[in-house]
Amino acid sequence: MKLNGNFQNLEQSYLFVTIAKKVNEFTEKHPDNQLIRMGIGDVTLPLAPVVIEAMHKATDEMAKKETFRGYSPDSNGYPFLREAIAGYYQSLGVDVEAEEIFVGDGAKSDVGNIVDIFDDANTVLVPDPVYPVYVDTNIMSGREIVYADANMENGFLPMPKADHPADIIYICSPNNPTGAVYNREQLQAWVDYALDQKAVILFDSAYESFVSPGLPRSIFEIPGAEKCAIEFCSLSKTAGFTGMRCGYTVIKKELCFDGVSVAALWQRRQGSKFNGVNYITQRAAEAVFTPEGIKQTRDAVAYYKRNAGVMVDALRELGYWFTGGENSPYVWFKCPDNMGGWEYFDYLLNEKQIVGTPGEGFGKNGAGCMRLSAFGDAEKTKEAMERIKKG
Template identity: 60%
Template sequence: MKVNRNFDNLVPNYLFAEIAKRVNEYCSANPDKKVIKLGIGDVTLPLPKIAVEALKKGADDLGNKETFKGYPDYEGYEFVRKAVSDYYNTFGVKVDPSEILITDGAKSDSGNIGDIFDKDNTVLVTDPVYPVYVDSNIMAGRKIIYADSNESNGFCAMPNEDVKADIIYLCSPNNPTGSAYSYDQLKTWVDYANKNDAIIIFDAAYEAFITDDSPRSIFAVEGARTCAIELCSLSKTAGFTGTRCGYTIIPKELERDGKNIYKLWYRREATKFNGVSWPVQCAAAAVLSEEGQKEFKENISYYQENAKIIASAMDELGIYYTGGKNSPYIWLKCPNGMGSWEFFDYLLENANVVGTPGEGFGKNGEGYFRLTSFGDRENTIEAVRRIKELLSK
């Protein structure tokens, strides 16, 4: 018997598991300290009321013979896919319900989508990068190349026409840097993908945070339907981090190597995934309704105000950062030339504030640090006060 030795090429601990380990050790040694966590991008506000009511009704349905539901449709119930399609229409993007598959979130989709592609494909990711894109392809044994995001390009990496990639992972607004691609920048990526017969895996998990004219979907860009798959999630849009519901959009005309990509993904899902539960799909449809959107946008406004509070502190301190405008993340340059983990320890020990070391997102993240606006207002204000006091000394 042999194990998958590609796991030997992974870093020993997943980034956020390592952060939790260090924080737990510090808290155990310093039980009198109030530690404020602005590291992991987990929401803190409760689900919109309309989602909770739909969950309750969905659960009640399962308790009655007349309304009981067993296995859902592999692609998700039609009324939920229609709700996603209608939601996209609100920002001017047309996707047909038949091109949407309901799943348990963008993280699992971004890791699983590789199942339908040969391992000999070359994968391109931007650096810094959400670790799942890299780790899942290391597990599969694929070659990975990087496009540099840095201060010189505003942490919006662009393609190198002299380099050929087969699978491209893009995230906009970006996790971790908070930067968002413009239409013209995404058009450059789309043109590159079509020229190279590549496919873009586009992670739009933070689209609801966009406040300017940056595209909220890759399908807002001309030519994307022949080269892109979009992943999205209700985790950050509507607080479903623990409820688990997302969706994948694959244009029916998208083909590669003589195969229809939608049909491949449907076949994979039918084999390995039995769908999202009835109550959760009911909640998803409810939260995407007109009334549901009003509710979740109130929560997003709350997090956006937290982001402004953090960003304003960086402005006062004269610290370079990206994000905060179209994103719940503030990606800041570590002060005084500190390394990412060095600043992590410094902030934890001296301000009792937890963030995320940029080094964990790739080599271009070294010397940078991510703070999240997903905390509650009181803790965000207090954390900012402590940071400003510490860094003003």
């Protein structure tokens, strides 16, 4: 018996462990602290009333023999939810069929699991800085990883280059951690590149609900994407499902390599390794896509976007270079006085009683940057920015 040696190549996941340790040490020394936590990207508002109502109704159904549900018809999701998601795409002007939608327990799971259907010999291209899951899941499989430099000069939106040949391309827009958003022309360049390389784009649209009109919310708004892209989305940030766990993956029927349907492979993989999302959660998710559900969840998104606006206004007043905020729940900025990310983290914690996330935790290009989350309380967000502005 041998263990998977690729796990030994993973860097220690120290970021949030280190943050938690530093915060715990601070609170032990200062039990009467007034910490404002802006580091983790977890939501704070409750679920929408229409979602709660749907959950109660579905729970009642599970209590009666006539309406009880056991195993899902298949692991891809109940037809009622897949059709609701397809209708949502139609409202965005994107043609997606219900059969092209696969319901899962969140974008993180699907983004990590999708690599099962790709050969380990493929070369992977990811931006730096980057959401760690993209890197770690491919290290576990032993794939070669190359990095596209995201930096201040390109607004943390790297573009394809001829010297970056790749088979699997990760794009997150709006980006985590930087909050930067690609426009249509930029995404078209990536789609054209993928088609030329005969590569697949893994497009993470977990934060699409924060995008302003005029910017693409789905990779399938871009001509040619149906032949080279897979889209992952989550209800975690759209509808506050971080504790509920529900998302979906879209694979168009046109996506084939060597005559093999990618959707068919994913369906086969899920059927073997996944039993599907529970019925109550799927009914809750269905409610998100009703007219009232969209209104209520958009109200919550607007709340977080107002928080982001407060953060952006403060950073502009201070003259700090930043991305994100306007189309994202994250604001990513250069630390003042040429501080490193960890150095500025310690300063905010000890001097301002604010918890952020140092950019070094997302890759070498994150050095000297800080990420703040807009998913907190409105009054605390205002207070935090006032503390930062006081210097």
